[in-house]
Amino acid sequence: MIIDFHTHITAPEIIARRDEYLVRDAWFRDLYGNPQARLSSAEQLIVAMDAAGVDQSVVFGFGWRDMDLCRRDNDYVMEAVARYPDRLFGFGIVNPAAGAEAVREIERCAAGGLLGLGELMPDGQGYRLDDEKAMAPVVEAALDHDLLLLTHCSEPVGHLYPGKGTVTPDEVIRFARLFPGATLICAHWGGGTIFYELMPEVSRLMCNVYYDTAASLYLYQDDIFGLAARWAPGKVLFATDYPLLTPQRVIRRMREARMPEATLRRMLGGNAWRVLKLGQRSACDAEGKEVSAR
Numbered sequence: 165m166i167i168d169f170h171t172h173i174t175a176p177e178i179i180a181r182r183d184e185y186l187v188r189d190a191w192f193r194d195l196y197g198n199p200q201a202r203l204s205s206a207e208q209l210i211v212a213m214d215a216a217g218v219d220q221s222v223v224f225g226f227g228w229r230d231m232d233l234c235r236r237d238n239d240y241v242m243e244a245v246a247r248y249p250d251r252l253f254g255f256g257i258v259n260p261a262a263g264a265e266a267v268r269e270i271e272r273c274a275a276g277g278l279l280g281l282g283e284l285m286p287d288g289q290g291y292r293l294d295d296e297k298a299m300a301p302v303v304e305a306a307l308d309h310d311l312l313l314l315t316h317c318s319e320p321v322g323h324l325y326p327g328k329g330t331v332t333p334d335e336v337i338r339f340a341r342l343f344p345g346a347t348l349i350c351a352h353w354g355g356g357t358i359f360y361e362l363m364p365e366v367s368r369l370m371c372n373v374y375y376d377t378a379a380s381l382y383l384y385q386d387d388i389f390g391l392a393a394r395w396a397p398g399k400v401l402f403a404t405d406y407p408l409l410t411p412q413r414v415i416r417r418m419r420e421a422r423m424p425e426a427t428l429r430r431m432l433g434g435n436a437w438r439v440l441k442l443g444q445r446s447a448c449d450a451e452g453k454e455v456s457a458r
């Protein structure tokens with residue numbers, strides 16, 4: 165079972181009219197102003213998954229500042245999940261800075277069968293992850309509806325890249341301290357937060373925090389896969405950041421990173437299965453069907 169925990173899909177009408185959206189959102193322009201930066205539809209993602217033997221992917225749109233654009237992306241994600249119910253799990257995007265409007269959209273996403281919120285982009289959307297006032301309503305709504313949270317993170321050091329932002333380990337750790345009940349997936353290894361899990365007082369705070377490997381090939385040497393496996397084998401979620409990277413390429417590099425086969429299996433899908441509560445969900449579905457059949 166291989167699950168890619170971090171993929172972006174974009175509605176075909178946004179792909180077709182990309183230039184208009186570059187004007188509407190500065191962060192989108194930063195990331196996709198370069199015509200080489202690819203956008204992908206759900207169909208294209210499925211083709212890439214099939215080529216790599218990926219069973220299922222977590223899909224989301226873009227972290228827009230404007231809630232109208234968030235709603236539009238969420239519509240597309242819900243539609244994609246309805247079209248590929250066995251292949252895709254959807255996350256919804258909201259802007260926590262929008263307050264009550266964001267909470268209403270979280271409720272709509274939960275009712276539409278989405279399993280989480282993300283990829284939050286605090287720098288692009290205009291808030292901080294450790295701003296208790298801004299984040300509390302969103303976290304509360306996520307907890308009410310049993311939704312996961314996934315945020316963009318980045319390294320406080322190293323090269324700059326479009327969309328890097330400033331959600332660094334100190335901010336992530338403060339979030340975990342403020343909201344210990346929320347399950348948080350930190351993209352891009354949490355900008356290095358995973359290394360601080362070697363500190364006992366940090367790892368105690370991070371019991372509901374996980375790390376995805378999105379974009380890793382552009383950030384770290386492949387040694388990171390085997391190293392992180394030594395102290396956090398249950399916390400690493402295979403992820404590509406597709407269409408930035410194809411699953412085929414990332415899986416090959418993870419296999420070459422030489423780690424115990426059981427650990428690799430956990431990273432590629434076992435951990436995701438647990439975080440997404442897939443075992444419980446299929447049991448619930450079966451019960452739901454029984455109830456409705458009566």
Ligand SMILES: [Zn+2]
Nearest residue numbers: 283316317351
């Ligand atoms: Zn990201």
